[in-house]
Amino acid sequence: MSRPKPISGYPEFLPAGRIIEQRALDILRESFELHGFGSIETRVMEPLDVLSRKGEIDKEIFTVRRLHAEEGAADEMGLHFDLTVPLARYVLENAGHLAYPFRRYQIQKVWRGERPQEGRYREFCQADIDIIGSETLAAHHDVEIPLVALEAFERLHTELGIPPVLMHVNNRKLSQGFYEGLGIDDTAAVLQRVDKFDKIGPDAVVDLLKGELGLTETVARQCVALADIQSADASFVDRVRALGVRSDLLDQGLEELATLVTTAAAAVPGRIVADLKIARGLDYYTGTVYETELVGYEKMGSVASGGRYDSLASDGKTTYPGVGYSFGVTRILVPLVTKGKLAVSRSVPTCVLVAVDSEEARPEAIATAQKLRARGIPTEVAPKADRFGKQIRYADRRGIPFVWFSSGEVKDIRSGDQLAADADAWMPPEADLTPNVGPA
Amino acid sequence: MSRPKPISGYPEFLPAGRIIEQRALDILRESFELHGFGSIETRVMEPLDVLSRKGEIDKEIFTVRRLHAEEGAADEMGLHFDLTVPLARYVLENAGHLAYPFRRYQIQKVWRGERPQEGRYREFCQADIDIIGSETLAAHHDVEIPLVALEAFERLHTELGIPPVLMHVNNRKLSQGFYEGLGIDDTAAVLQRVDKFDKIGPDAVVDLLKGELGLTETVARQCVALADIQSADASFVDRVRALGVRSDLLDQGLEELATLVTTAAAAVPGRIVADLKIARGLDYYTGTVYETELVGYEKMGSVASGGRYDSLASDGKTTYPGVGYSFGVTRILVPLVTKGKLAVSRSVPTCVLVAVDSEEARPEAIATAQKLRARGIPTEVAPKADRFGKQIRYADRRGIPFVWFSSGEVKDIRSGDQLAADADAWMPPEADLTPNVGPA
Known part of the structure; x- marks a missing residue:
């Protein structure tokens, strides 16, 4: 065999880099288990109809078939592209054998067929935690998840020298309630455009809201004013109130988010900020949403994110709500290791x-x-x-x-x-x- | 979604079973690292030409392609079916960055498209250790590998209650040298048929050797007599000598195997036996070979195996010999957990x-x-x-x-x-x- 070359989008560590990755994974596992999360692993393949449920993403799926399958036989399985879809399937499949709230973590590789580029991989490792209820799930779990995440990140920072993080949190009820209070019907359409705030700036978002959704200048400006609010404590509440919009859903969102920010700021000071422009695009969240940046590496974008979903899965009889968070392990480590920002004292375990x-x-x-x-x-x-x-x-x-x-x-x-x-x-x-x- | 069903060949543990698996993997990792083996992980996909090098196995490969790849576009990648082929590729790709002998372990899932049946899976976890030299690799590593393996199995037995093992070892030089001493040219053909000893019995092997290879009754009986020799110490040497066959290669094989059995029997008493019918089928081993059975579960067949190969890989300039061993983690654990032979005190980490x-x-x-x-x-x-x-x-x-x-x-x-x-x-x-x- 002539010397093989690396394949773009499929990062592999040399033994020294792998030691760094193992240490990071150990810290994540320890943090999760200290909080009572148990591990599961799911098979890497899911039937295509399970994977394609989310619409948009199906173009990125890798399909899998036997090399010598009959010509023209349909592809039936695909590699999972996240750990949430397999969790939903696992919960439904084993519903009667699990105890709720079901606290699980899952550290596995996932695959996406998108074009490889800086910070985007075709094969990468994720570490997910989720808490799944049967029919109901208390709101305090929305506060618990970021505390576990921030504690783990704090250990990654102090023990391994990974940069500290800043978690940006929002609540869809807050945004949606605000838009409803403004008399907007298609709140999802507004959310999608507000999601571009960081990329295109407030004025361009106003233009989109007016041009594409037909909002008035005043209403569009209100939406952008909301998105522009940030605070590291509960002071965002007064700033939202000052915009003069009222709705019950907005009140609920404000209260949930204030509790979250206040609790997290007390537990892990300086690592969380209410950021009312966070929307998490087209994802299926219905309440709290989380995004996380490495301080000094904001250009990498969010390296860990998650949120609340009213229905992770449903079998028609029972609905399973959840709240979860996903660490982009490869996304965090590969740039830091490749650029030599992290180092290890030896390349072997041998002492x-x-x-x-x-x-x-x-x-x-x-x-x-x-x-x-x-x-x-x-x-x-x-x-x-x-x-x-x-x-x-x-x-x-x-x-x-x-x-x-x-x-x-x-x-x-x-x-x-x-x-x-x-x-x-x-x-x-x-x-x-x-x-x-x-x-x- | 209606309730999904498990897919045959893709075992998944409930949280309690997964704790057992994690504990087993922790023990393997600790054992390997105590002996100075470092971890690597390779991407799960390899180019098809890398995977199909071994001939026979290519019918079992799963190919991978993007769902929306152009119609008729060739499949270019496949899921790895073992961890040896990826190791060979990794060593060639990173040859200049590795220190030799390169001691690595690798714990990953592998995939084979074969028909699922008891003890055979389409997705399963392997834990491999290998020592790779550059150009040369000392024979004492053939003794080291089973000592590491037996130490790990001993911990799995005493700490988790996994049944004890019996490792069966042989040396291809011994068999090949013996056949050559008998004047046989196509020694590989004899080896393939002797490999069926356990399945079809000695008389049927004699018939095959006579009918298919044209050996005389006397010579065929000699081959079967060799295969029938077993000993838990070096006494097999005298029994081979007593068959009256001589060759330098035979002498070398006898000496290597005697050293291995004597050393291992002293280090981990009662867990190893020289078994001269072990051939490891069509695999690419060139010296020592290992197979391992769980005591009381011999019907499961070999659950961990390996051996010596003179050339794991070669880039035309440098050849990389190796010796390695693979634990069939899923193969060992799934039957024991499924049949309730192993249990765990709780289904969550929470104390x-x-x-x-x-x-x-x-x-x-x-x-x-x-x-x-x-x-x-x-x-x-x-x-x-x-x-x-x-x-x-x-x-x-x-x-x-x-x-x-x-x-x-x-x-x-x-x-x-x-x-x-x-x-x-x-x-x-x-x-x-x-x-x-x-x-x-």
């Missing part, structure tokens, strides 16, 4: 290399290695009996911090310090036991 | 449910939960303010062992014991912190 003087002494080296492993120290035995210089170079090339010699001495190859040690008792410094990830 | 007296008291309950989580205790807050009986039932249905009351007391709902406790100091018994997996 100690046990040197081998001669092939005859290999069993002794293996025995030493087993003693170290028995106490949780990742250890390799040198693959070749060689002089010490070569063995140290072997360790150095991989970033392995310690070399153990048959003399019963262990050398820290970074400092050069060499000390007598007992394989049944010696421990490396805690910080050296596993590779260290941090800002480069 | 403590913090009860909520009234919605007004929810913030206090959340604060208590945060104190417990800060010390690593997975905690949920009751989703609904309710009387205590209902909250205990909520915990009980999920197997959550402890309920925390606003009175500052914590109840073990299994024993009924209720004690005053401080959320900043109380710890559950170590054994209750995470769900317990064991034989049912």
Whole structure:
């Protein structure tokens, strides 16, 4: 085989980058489990009719068929493009076996056939949390989800050096109630155009609302004025009130969003902002919506998002409402790792290399290695009996911090310090036991 | 959506089963990393020409294409059917960035379009370890791989209650050298037929060797006599010698296999046997081969296997030999979980449910939960303010062992014991912190 080339849109890490990814996934998993979310994995393929339910997105589906299927046989399965559609199917399929509210997390790859470009991939990893109710789901879960998310992001920041985040939150009831209060019928159409606020600016949105939806200048300006409101506390409520629009749905949205922002600001200060232009496009959210940017990397767009949906799924008898949030793991990590913003102290898990003087002494080296492993120290035995210089170079090339010699001495190859040690008792410094990830 | 049905060949766990799978995967990962294997993940799709290199298997490939690709556009990618072909491609693609011997593990799903049946899946998880050299790879790695594998299986057995294993090992040099010593040219053809020993019995193999390959009765009987040799120590060497065949390749195979069996029997007693009929069919192994059965579940066939290959990959200039081993994670776990042979103490990670007296008291309950989580205790807050009986039932249905009351007391709902406790100091018994997996 000649040397293969990477395929655009399908990022793969070298071993060092993969260690960073594993550490990030471990932190997400730990955060989720600490909050009582249990893992599920679903098959990567779903029947096409399950995947195409959402309309718009079906052009991006990858279909799957057996290479030697009969000519002309219909494609029946496709790769999932998110983890929400498979969750809905899983909940319906196993409805009687799940306990509600069902708190699940799911960390899997998803596939989208869109044109690969910076920050957009055809294969990428997502980490989702959702809380699913049977018939009803209390509003306090809308507050819980961003707290879990912000706590996880805070650990990614402090433990790995991933940039801090700013979460932008809104509530569709608020926007919809406001539009209704203005006498607008097709509130979804307004929402879609307001969603372009950041891209095209307020004046262009006013033009769209007037030109495409026939709103008056005054009403269009009111919609844009609402979208322009941001606050890191509940002060947005007064600013909305000041616009003079009234509706019950607006009141409900304002109250839910104020509770969310106040609670989150107290728990994780400085990481959340009410941002009334957040609409989440054509997605199926019906209440709270979340978007999240990495501070200093706003150009990457939202790297984690989610929201409340009144009906994740329904089997005709029972409806399952939910609230969820999805971390774009690949979307966050690939740019940071590729640009060298994150680094790891070594490219292997190994903490100690046990040197081998001669092939005859290999069993002794293996025995030493087993003693170290028995106490949780990742250890390799040198693959070749060689002089010490070569063995140290072997360790150095991989970033392995310690070399153990048959003399019963262990050398820290970074400092050069060499000390007598007992394989049944010696421990490396805690910080050296596993590779260290941090800002480069 | 009406209630969807499971699709045959695509097993999915309920949350409790998934906890068992996660625990097994954690043990594998820990075992691999303790031995200095680093993780990689490769994209799930490979170009079809990469996948079809191995001939036979191409009929089982799933091809992937965009739903709205042009009519008649060629399928260009397929889902990987193992983790060895992607490893070979990854090594060639990143050859200059890897340090050799390259020790990697890879835990991913793979897909095969074969007819689903008991123990055969279309989507299943494998956990592979391989050691890849550049040009050369020392023979002692053939001994190292089964030691890592047996250590991992031993932990799966003692920590999770998965049945113990018996690993059957052979060496292609031994068989090939023996056949050559008998004057046979097409040794691969003999190997293929001897591979049917267990299925059709020794007499039928003799018939095949005579009828299809034209061997004499005497020579055919010699081949079958070799295949019939098994020993849990190096005594197989004398039994092979007693058959009176000689060749250098045979000597080399005998020596390698004797070293392997002797070392492994000393390290993990009773778990390995030299079994000279093991051939691994049409696979591309060139030396040591491994197969592994669960004791008491031999009918499931080999659930983990591997071997030595002189050339995993070559770019024309450099050849990469390797030795590897693959755990059939789904193949092992799905039957054991489905048949109820393994069980878990709860279906959620949650250790403590913090009860909520009234919605007004929810913030206090959340604060208590945060104190417990800060010390690593997975905690949920009751989703609904309710009387205590209902909250205990909520915990009980999920197997959550402890309920925390606003009175500052914590109840073990299994024993009924209720004690005053401080959320900043109380710890559950170590054994209750995470769900317990064991034989049912």
